[in-house]
Amino acid sequence: MSELGNWLNSVPIFTRYWLLLTAGLTLLGRCGFVDSITMILLRDRFIHNFEIWRPVTSLFFYPLNRATGFHFLINCYFLYNYSLRLERGVFDGRPADYCFMLLFNWICCVVIGLFADFHLLMDPMVLSVLYVWCQLNPEIVVNFWLGTQFKAVYLPWVLFGFNLIISGGGMLELIGILVGHLYFFLKFKYPQEFGGLDLLSTPKILEYYFPLERTGVRGFGSAPIQRPGTRPAQVPRNMMGGHNWGRGHVLG
Numbered sequence: 154m155s156e157l158g159n160w161l162n163s164v165p166i167f168t169r170y171w172l173l174l175t176a177g178l179t180l181l182g183r184c185g186f187v188d189s190i191t192m193i194l195l196r197d198r199f200i201h202n203f204e205i206w207r208p209v210t211s212l213f214f215y216p217l218n219r220a221t222g223f224h225f226l227i228n229c230y231f232l233y234n235y236s237l238r239l240e241r242g243v244f245d246g247r248p249a250d251y252c253f254m255l256l257f258n259w260i261c262c263v264v265i266g267l268f269a270d271f272h273l274l275m276d277p278m279v280l281s282v283l284y285v286w287c288q289l290n291p292e293i294v295v296n297f298w299l300g301t302q303f304k305a306v307y308l309p310w311v312l313f314g315f316n317l318i319i320s321g322g323g324m325l326e327l328i329g330i331l332v333g334h335l336y337f338f339l340k341f342k343y344p345q346e347f348g349g350l351d352l353l354s355t356p357k358i359l360e361y362y363f364p365l366e367r368t369g370v371r372g373f374g375s376a377p378i379q380r381p382g383t384r385p386a387q388v389p390r391n392m393m394g395g396h397n398w399g400r401g402h403v404l405g
Contacts, residue, residue, distance in 0.1 A: 164233075165240035167251055170231055174213040175275065179225065182215040193272035194263070212274040224320075228279050235283045243289055248363040253355045254336060256284070260326040261332040271325065280329025281336065282311045288337045309333070 161169060181187045189205075194211035198204045206239045215225050244251035260280040291306035303311065309330050317323035336353065343349040 165237065166248060167255060168233060168236040168240050171236060171255075172229065175215065175229065178210065178213040182214055187214075189214070189216050190320065194266050194274065195272065196267050196270060199203060199267065202336045208259075208266075208274075211266070211272060212259060212262075215273060215275050225275075228275055231283055232275075232279045235286045238248050239282060239286050239289075242286075246366040248357040248366065249355050252363055253353070254285070254340070254358055255282075257336055257353060260298060261335060262328065265328055265332070267369075269324075269328070271328075275326075276325035277329035277332060278313065280309060280326050281333035283312075284330050284333030285337050288333075289341070293309075 161173075164172070178187070178192070182189050182192060192207070192210040192214035193216075194207050195204075196351045200269060215221070215228070217225060220352050239254075240248075240251050244254070255278075258278060259274070262281070266272070267275075287305040287308050291304060293305045294302050295305050295308055296302055297308070297311060300314075309326070313323050313326040313330065316326055340351070340353045344351045
């Protein structure tokens, strides 16, 4: 149990709670403690009966049976693996930005789910996070079934084709790709390649609750490199604001 606790504590906060809530709510439904019909996204119940919890529970709940158990485990693997890579990678030290990405993708999935009338959000949410990571790391080689290898940029489409062939589905994966592409385009491609505004800047309230972490190099890009032979612009100071005079030596 101590090893399990240490492992959970080592997982970044949003990946940790997303995985724990998914496993917990799904197991509660599997054991019969919660009714599956109250957990899924139903348009009429949400709009007319004001059952506002459904967009949230439909993200974390997944109905388990013999046909869906393996697919659920695969989703949990992709959730943990690629959400962890994003949270420790490009969003490292900026939990507010990652939280806003999850909120944006979730809201898009809810809106599309209400219009398209699908009831579970786990598949499109996981694919949207996976798609963002693949677009940020397109040249990294990833492994798939039977030892096949290809560049990460093709992974979302491979998963879409795999589910289309194996289970006759693929629509939820396609929606996840659409949502992930929308976030990636508005957050990265549009401001950087087209010179547009950052339309997805993180709200200040999220930065208040999830402030920047200063445990390493953070943010996009890299810090300016100091040229050889130049001196720092500021005199080093100690934590109280005074000059850093060094340790000194005892006289006598």
